[in-house]
Every structure is written in C-alpha cells, then in structure tokens.
Amino acid sequence: MTRLPVITAFGGFNAAGRSSFHHSYKRTIFTSLNQQQQRQNCTALASIMGLLQWRNEDYYWIDGVVYDPVHDFSRLKMLVEAGSLVRKIEPSHFDVNAVLVGKKLTLDGSEHTPSLVKMTKRDLPEVLPQGWRVVAQEGREVTLAISESITTYAQHGSVMPVQAAGQLPSGFNPGDHYRSLHHPRGLQLSVVAASDTVNSLGLDWQSIVHRVKPDEIAVYSASVMSQLDDTGFGGMLQARSQGARVTSKQLAMGFNSMPADFINAYVLGSVGATAGVVGACATFLYNLNAAVDDIKSGRRRVVMVGSAEAPILPEVIDGYHAMSALATDAEIARLSGGLLPDGAIDYRRASRPFGANCGFTIAESGQYVLLMDDALALELGATIYGAVPGVFVHADGYKKSISAPGLGNYLTMGRAVGLAQNLLGSEVVRNSSFVQAHGSSTPQNRVTESRILDEVAKHYGIDYWPVGAIKSYVGHSLGPASGDQMANTLGVFAQGILPGIKTIDSVADDVLAQRLGISNQDTELGCKGAQVAFLNSKGFGGNNATATVVAPHTVHTWLQKRHGKAAFNAYQDANQIVQATAKDYDDYALKGDLKALYNFGEHLVDETALSWSHEGLQIPGFAHPVALNSDGGFDDLAP
Structure with missing residues (x-):
C-alpha cells in the first residue's frame, strides 16, 4: 500500500503577509470577506508591519494611542492595503531614483x-x-x-527603469524576529517561514522526532538566485572592485542550498536526509517532488519542503531587465489602465497574467509545507490541509533558445490531470478542479500557457476550467513561486473562493480562453467545486513541473476508506487538541510574536556518546536508532 503524502502544516511570508492560517490567502480575496474577517486580516498584517502593538490586553497604534477596531478600522485598512501586495519598491530595499x-x-x-x-x-x-x-x-x-x-x-x-516589486509588507523585517546577525535576507526568510510552519503544526516537534527514526525525516529547500545581497555572494563578488574585504561568512552564506542547511541546523535540529533541488521557477515543485517520492516509497515519513528568495536587488533587476523580462515603468504606463488619475504609475497593476501585459514583476517570499505519510498524520492527530499524490517534472527537449517555450509543460499538466482522473474520476476533474497557473505576466507566457491549458482541458472534456494566478497579487518570487501557489490553493480549499486576477481589465485577445475560466473577479467555487487543484510552473530553461493537490475533505474520505471509521474517529478526537494548540500560536502571531525558532549552539549532540549496536546507531536525543544493516533493496544480490 503506497503511503499518501499529506500536508500537515504550512507557513511563510510574501507580499500578502503570513501564510499560516490562510492570512495571506485572505488578503487576495479581501473584498469577498465579511467585515469581521477583513478586520482580522488587517490585524494579521498590521501586527507584522509594526502598525499595531499588543500590550496591556489591547492593541495600540505605534504612537501609543489605543486602537479602536470600529472607528479606526478604515485608517488601518488604508495603511495595510498601501503596504502590501505588489507596489513601488520602498526605500528599505533601495532608493529607486538614486x-x-x-x-x-x-x-x-x-x-x-x-x-x-x-x-x-x-x-x-x-x-x-x-x-x-x-x-x-x-x-x-x-x-x-x-x-x-x-x-x-x-x-x-x-533612476531604475523597473520600480515595481512584490515586497514583504511594509515595516516587516524577518531578521527582527530572531538573532539574525550577518544573515542574508533570503536566509532570514527561511528561518521565519519554516518557524511559522512548525509553530502552526499544533504539535511539539520533539514528539514527532521521538515517534519516527532520525533518517525518516528530511528537509528539501533551496533558492534559485543564491543569496546575492551584501552579506552573501553579492558582497563577496563586489568586495575587490569596491576596495572592501571579503568576510568569513559571505561565501558560506551565499550557497543556494543554505535554506535547507539553516532549517536543519537552527530550526529542526534534523540529522535526516537533506537537499536543495534547483529548477529555476519550478524549484519549490522540484523539492516537493523529491518529498512526495520519498514518502510514497516509505523512505521518509516527515519532510519539510520549501524555498526562500530575496531577489529585490538592483543587480538582479538589471539582469532580468537586460533580458526584457520585467515590466518597466515606461511599458506599464503605455498599457491601458497603467496610470492613476493623477498620472502616476499604477504599480499595483504591474503584474497582469493573461491580460495586456509587458513583463513579470520580481518578488520576495519564503514558503514551506510539512508533509507526513497518512498513517503518521492519523496517529498524531495532525491537521490535514490537503494531499499531494503526485508531482510531475519534464524538460522541453531540443530548443531553439534556452528561453523559448517547449513541450515539457504539456507532459506535466497532462500527467497531473490524468492522475487526478484515475484517483477521483472524470466528473470531479471536469466539474470540481481548478488551476493555479504559472501566470508570469509576460506576453509569451499568456499565449503558451493558455494554449497548454486549453489543450489539456479539451483532452479531458473540461468545458469550463477555473484559473487563478497568484502572481497578480504577490509578483514572481522565482524559487518559492509555486509555494505561493500552494499557500493560496490551501486557502481556496478552506474558503471555497478562487481569487480573481484583479489587475487585468479583460483577457488578452491572443489568450486561448474558450475553455478557461479566467476572471478579474473572485469566483465562488464552494467546497464541492474545489476538490483538486493543479499547480503549474514553467521555469526558465525548460524546467516544467505540475503538482496534483487534493482537498482535505476528499482526503478525509480516503483515510476512512483506508484506515477504517474507528481509526478516523479517534483521529478527529486527537485533532481537536492539535487545532487548539495551533490556534494558540496564531493568537500570539496576531499580536506580533512570531515565536521564530532559532537554536544557535543549543541542543548539540555529543559525538562521543554515540552508541553502536547490531540494531543500528543510537544518537543522543533521538528515541530510535538509525539502521546500519540495510541491503539497499538489493536482497537478490545479498549472500
């Protein structure tokens, strides 16, 4: 029986805010929320933006005046809206005009x-x-x-010709939440995003460590652009030309595998498998693919998966601008609706998937999910937010240029939908599925991806396929881009609303939209209309990947079928306690306390205390030994 990889926690931060408990998702459907939900969403953002502070059992404005949620909400809403999602690059990054x-x-x-x-x-x-x-x-x-x-x-x-970006909410600096001296911003994002994921789990991490073998835990995480700011590769490579000294940390901190290393060393204390799989914009899905394969095979039982990227740097923007890949101010101004009534650039509408567009908008983000096999999740009472039965990865074959589109994405999308049809039936795929499109907001992508989606829809008999594009809200975060898709998808499962692509007036004429439900308004799918999602990524160089993600209510039905009703009822009872514990963390986070996990120099293992035996290697602090006598699956070759 193949183990089912289920999502038991998720977290992170992007331009829409904190991902755990669906806060960043709710920012993308803000106009569809009721007033109470809007107030909570604004509070979640305001608490990390430094607009509100919690003390003496009440919220206070930064100037010390008590916040009145009734009379002050319109002011708070205005500040939160101005300081989140895609917008003009703020001076906290650099002065775009100097x-x-x-x-x-x-x-x-x-x-x-x-x-x-x-x-x-x-x-x-x-x-x-x-x-x-x-x-x-x-x-x-x-x-x-x-x-x-x-x-x-x-x-x-x-003056920078490109001045739009998907920045973290104004005033939120991830490094302020733990001891982050000399850490590049991308690694700061890794620490707080992974911490958000673990804290939202509702289970003590050590209780999981004691339940499984050390080598049954893994961390797969990477960044595409490495760490290119002054504390990483950027500072190291510029030091000689600027007459500065290279520090002892810049090289080590710069590696694109460092997000996984930081999570192992400072967040989880894991001694299990680790890797940083890089595949351009499909990096999150590449790492997810490794995790899913590991869990399905039984090699791992718990895997932290994700990516973190902080590429809002002049040099990185220069590079993508030289490729004519980014939306420049001049080009945005030429688009319909590109200017505000006062003649200023409408940076909020810089990213326009499937509409009249001119390039993508670079962004920063850190997104993680914690996967477990279904048996362990049931045993622990972990909340199940969805399942990932498969991720498909394909290259494009021979190409006329490295940036040209190819056939790989036809294969990944076709196989992902085919898996869903085999597991759920053709009716569910036709009537209760949706797509989180790559939707990069380039003129080429809107044509090529829509053609792929249209062809797949035609093959599987889908007449109307709802399509979302999270990059219209948070920009293109490169490595974590599909992590942004994942967090948003889990929100759709919970709320039943697919965010519309509100930055476009209409679908562009060259988009093949006959079978695609591309809307600039939020779409009410309901729980029955959102049973399975397809996360699609078309990465630079032919790095294509698509994940099949199944909604939690469907997963619950599977678990009852596989493990029996009695076991599932016991799971539901245990899960009530887990959810209550998780909510405690959310309450703290809403007050600005993210409880970032950073164990520097703590809980170190005494290597002289390792215990060797026939059963395996026993490591201090771990309940189970690591087996040393495996035949690697080659039992037919053993003497």
Whole structure:
C-alpha cells in the first residue's frame, strides 16, 4: 500500500503577509470577506508591519494611542492595503531614483603633463601602479603625479527603469524576529517561514522526532538566485572592485542550498536526509517532488519542503531587465489602465497574467509545507490541509533558445490531470478542479500557457476550467513561486473562493480562453467545486513541473476508506487538541510574536556518546536508532 503524502502544516511570508492560517490567502480575496474577517486580516498584517502593538490586553497604534477596531478600522485598512501586495519598491530595499552606479572614466596623463591627484595615505594602493609617483605629502594627505592614462569609476545616482516589486509588507523585517546577525535576507526568510510552519503544526516537534527514526525525516529547500545581497555572494563578488574585504561568512552564506542547511541546523535540529533541488521557477515543485517520492516509497515519513528568495536587488533587476523580462515603468504606463488619475504609475497593476501585459514583476517570499505519510498524520492527530499524490517534472527537449517555450509543460499538466482522473474520476476533474497557473505576466507566457491549458482541458472534456494566478497579487518570487501557489490553493480549499486576477481589465485577445475560466473577479467555487487543484510552473530553461493537490475533505474520505471509521474517529478526537494548540500560536502571531525558532549552539549532540549496536546507531536525543544493516533493496544480490 503506497503511503499518501499529506500536508500537515504550512507557513511563510510574501507580499500578502503570513501564510499560516490562510492570512495571506485572505488578503487576495479581501473584498469577498465579511467585515469581521477583513478586520482580522488587517490585524494579521498590521501586527507584522509594526502598525499595531499588543500590550496591556489591547492593541495600540505605534504612537501609543489605543486602537479602536470600529472607528479606526478604515485608517488601518488604508495603511495595510498601501503596504502590501505588489507596489513601488520602498526605500528599505533601495532608493529607486538614486541607485548607485559606477561611471567608467579615463584620465589622461603623460610625462610632460601628468594628472595631479590628492588622496589620503590609507587610500594608496599597496604597490603603486606604473606611472604613479608621490610628489607631495602633508599630514595624512598625499599628492600623486600620474603620467599614464588610468581608468577609474565615479559613483553617481541613477533612476531604475523597473520600480515595481512584490515586497514583504511594509515595516516587516524577518531578521527582527530572531538573532539574525550577518544573515542574508533570503536566509532570514527561511528561518521565519519554516518557524511559522512548525509553530502552526499544533504539535511539539520533539514528539514527532521521538515517534519516527532520525533518517525518516528530511528537509528539501533551496533558492534559485543564491543569496546575492551584501552579506552573501553579492558582497563577496563586489568586495575587490569596491576596495572592501571579503568576510568569513559571505561565501558560506551565499550557497543556494543554505535554506535547507539553516532549517536543519537552527530550526529542526534534523540529522535526516537533506537537499536543495534547483529548477529555476519550478524549484519549490522540484523539492516537493523529491518529498512526495520519498514518502510514497516509505523512505521518509516527515519532510519539510520549501524555498526562500530575496531577489529585490538592483543587480538582479538589471539582469532580468537586460533580458526584457520585467515590466518597466515606461511599458506599464503605455498599457491601458497603467496610470492613476493623477498620472502616476499604477504599480499595483504591474503584474497582469493573461491580460495586456509587458513583463513579470520580481518578488520576495519564503514558503514551506510539512508533509507526513497518512498513517503518521492519523496517529498524531495532525491537521490535514490537503494531499499531494503526485508531482510531475519534464524538460522541453531540443530548443531553439534556452528561453523559448517547449513541450515539457504539456507532459506535466497532462500527467497531473490524468492522475487526478484515475484517483477521483472524470466528473470531479471536469466539474470540481481548478488551476493555479504559472501566470508570469509576460506576453509569451499568456499565449503558451493558455494554449497548454486549453489543450489539456479539451483532452479531458473540461468545458469550463477555473484559473487563478497568484502572481497578480504577490509578483514572481522565482524559487518559492509555486509555494505561493500552494499557500493560496490551501486557502481556496478552506474558503471555497478562487481569487480573481484583479489587475487585468479583460483577457488578452491572443489568450486561448474558450475553455478557461479566467476572471478579474473572485469566483465562488464552494467546497464541492474545489476538490483538486493543479499547480503549474514553467521555469526558465525548460524546467516544467505540475503538482496534483487534493482537498482535505476528499482526503478525509480516503483515510476512512483506508484506515477504517474507528481509526478516523479517534483521529478527529486527537485533532481537536492539535487545532487548539495551533490556534494558540496564531493568537500570539496576531499580536506580533512570531515565536521564530532559532537554536544557535543549543541542543548539540555529543559525538562521543554515540552508541553502536547490531540494531543500528543510537544518537543522543533521538528515541530510535538509525539502521546500519540495510541491503539497499538489493536482497537478490545479498549472500
């Protein structure tokens, strides 16, 4: 009997806020919420944005005045809306109108007319270049005569042509929630996002560790762009040219596998399997695929899966802009509705999947899910948010260019829907499924992805297929992009509402939308209309992946069938306690306390205390040993 991978916790942060307990999802359907739900959603955002502070059993504005939820809500709503989702890049990242760039200059000089330059002694090169000589010295200042042509760089401010991004909510700095000295922003996101996931589980992590073998736990996580800010690869690669010293941390912190390493070392203390699988924009799904295969095979019973990315940097934006991949201010202004009534750029509508668009909008995010096999989840009473019976990955084959579309996504989508049809029946696929499209907001994507979805719908007899595109709200976060899709999908399962693509006026003429339900309004699917979702990713270079995700009410039916009604009833009783514990964390988080897990130098294992036996290697702090006598499945070869 193949074990079923079920989602028992999820968490993270993106431009829509905190993912756990569906808060970020509710930000995307805000206009469809009732007033009480809107107030709670605004409070969830305001608490991490620093707009409200909890003390003396009440919320206070940052200026110390007590917050009145009735009379002050309109003000809070305005501030939350302005400081979330896709918007103009804020100064906390960098000043988009004065980004420092180096202008290359050539200074001429000769023996007869040398260039005279004054500088401090400490700025002198260790070895004077040819043609340089000191001609005067006064205190700490020297005068150089340079008789050769030299190349130098002068820094000046430059205006960024791309000024829109899917930023974390204004005022929210992930590093403020734990001891994050020298950590790149992407790793800060990993720590707080993974912590959010574990805290939302409603179970003590050590109780899970004691229930399974150490090697039955795994962490699969990575970033696409590595850590490119000053505390990672970015600072290391720029140090020489800027006359700075490389630090001892920049190289190590820069690796794109470091998100998994940080979770193992500082959040979970795991000694199990670990990896960082990278596949461009499909990275989250690539890691999810590894986790799903592991659980289905029985190799692992608990797997943390996710990705974290912090690419809102001038250099990264320059790179994607040079590829003509990003929506520039000038191009947004030329689109219908691209300007506000006062003539300013409408940055909120920069990302427009399947509409009149001009490029994607870069974003930052950290998203994680915790998978367990169905038997363990039932035993622990863990809340089940959905199941992932399969993830499909395919390349494009021969291509005329690395960025050109190919056939790989036809295979991944076709197989993902085929799996759902075999497990749930054709009627469910036709009438109760929806798609979380890659929806990158490029003119090429809107054509190619809609053609793929239309072909798959035609093959499986789907006449109307609801399609969502979360990037219209939070932008394109690269590695975690499908993690954003996952968090939003779990919200759809819980609430029954698929967020509309509200940044578009209408579907573009070249989109094949005959069988696709692409709307700029929220769509009421209801629980029966949202039984299975397909998370689709078309990554750069031909990294295609699609996941089949099944709704929790359907999973509950499967569990009763597989494990019996008595076992399921016992599970429901245990789950009530788990949900109550999880809610305690949500209550704390709503007050601004994220309870980030960061165990630096704590709970270290004494290697001299390892115990070797015929049963395996016993590690201090773990209830079960790691078996050492496996035949690796080659029992037919063993003597």
